[in-house]
Amino acid sequence: MTILSRRHIERNGELLISTEHFGLALFGSxxxxxxATILFVVWGIGWQTHPNPAVFENWTGTSWHFYVDNFISEIGLGLTVFTIVWLRDATWESLGVRRPNLSIPSILVAVATAYIVLHFLIGPVSLSLWKYCLSFFGINLTQGYGDVDPLQWEVWSLRQAAGQIGVWGAALFVFCVGVLVPVFEELFFRGLILTALLERTSAWGALVSQAFLFAALHIDFIRLPYLIALGLILGYLVKRTSSLVPAVLLHILVNVISLTSVID
Incomplete structure (x- = not known):
C-alpha cells in the first residue's frame, strides 16, 4: 500500500505526514x-482600474512594502503547518513543539556558540566567496542598483524601510521579521519539512535537503552559502535536542541582531 493511498501511516508510533495533504496545505496557504498580498497592493494604490501613475510609482518605490509582502508569505508557511496539524497528519509534539532534551545552560551555550560561528566565520566566508565568484567570472551586478553596492543592497533597503515607517513602525518591523518570521520558518522547515524528510530518508539527507530548501526560499544568491549553513545548523539543533526551541532561539537571535544593527 502506498503512502498516498492513505491519510497517514504510523511508523514506530509516529505519524507519517501525507505528501498529498502537505501539497494541498502548502498550495492553499x-x-x-x-x-492577501494582492488585496494589500490594491488597497495601497486605490481601487481603480487605472491608478494614478504618481501613486503607483510611489508605492513601488517604497521599500517596506516588499517586506510586508514577504511577511504575508511567511504567515502562509505557518498556516501550512497549522493545516497539517488540523488534518491530524501530525501533532505539535511530533513537529518539535516540546521541551528540549538538554538543560537550559546547555541550550544557551549551544545557541551562543552557533551564533558566534555564523557571525564571525560563516558570514565573512560566504561574502568573500561571492565576491570571488563575481571577480572570477567578470560579472557586473551593479545595473539596477543605482549607486548602491549590490553586496550591500539589503542593508540599504532595510535602512530605507526603517526611515519610511518611523520609530514605532521600525519596532513593529523588528518584531514581525525578527521574531514572528523565525517562528513560522522553524515550524515549517525544521518542524514540518524536516520531520517528513526524516521519515523518508537518512538523517543527513534530510538535514541537507531542508537546508537547501530553506536557502532557496529566500532567493538571495549573495547569502546562499550562509543560508545553507544556517539551515544545517538549525536542523542539527532540532535533531540533537528533539525540539524546535533551540532553533527558534538561534533564528530569532540572528534576525533581531541583524535588524537592530542595520536600522538603529
Missing part, C-alpha cells in the same frame, strides 16, 4: 497569502 500560499494561495491565501498571494490573495
Amino acid at each position: 500560499q494561495f491565501l497569502a498571494a490573495a
Whole structure:
C-alpha cells in the first residue's frame, strides 16, 4: 500500500505526514497569502482600474512594502503547518513543539556558540566567496542598483524601510521579521519539512535537503552559502535536542541582531 493511498501511516508510533495533504496545505496557504498580498497592493494604490501613475510609482518605490509582502508569505508557511496539524497528519509534539532534551545552560551555550560561528566565520566566508565568484567570472551586478553596492543592497533597503515607517513602525518591523518570521520558518522547515524528510530518508539527507530548501526560499544568491549553513545548523539543533526551541532561539537571535544593527 502506498503512502498516498492513505491519510497517514504510523511508523514506530509516529505519524507519517501525507505528501498529498502537505501539497494541498502548502498550495492553499500560499494561495491565501498571494490573495492577501494582492488585496494589500490594491488597497495601497486605490481601487481603480487605472491608478494614478504618481501613486503607483510611489508605492513601488517604497521599500517596506516588499517586506510586508514577504511577511504575508511567511504567515502562509505557518498556516501550512497549522493545516497539517488540523488534518491530524501530525501533532505539535511530533513537529518539535516540546521541551528540549538538554538543560537550559546547555541550550544557551549551544545557541551562543552557533551564533558566534555564523557571525564571525560563516558570514565573512560566504561574502568573500561571492565576491570571488563575481571577480572570477567578470560579472557586473551593479545595473539596477543605482549607486548602491549590490553586496550591500539589503542593508540599504532595510535602512530605507526603517526611515519610511518611523520609530514605532521600525519596532513593529523588528518584531514581525525578527521574531514572528523565525517562528513560522522553524515550524515549517525544521518542524514540518524536516520531520517528513526524516521519515523518508537518512538523517543527513534530510538535514541537507531542508537546508537547501530553506536557502532557496529566500532567493538571495549573495547569502546562499550562509543560508545553507544556517539551515544545517538549525536542523542539527532540532535533531540533537528533539525540539524546535533551540532553533527558534538561534533564528530569532540572528534576525533581531541583524535588524537592530542595520536600522538603529
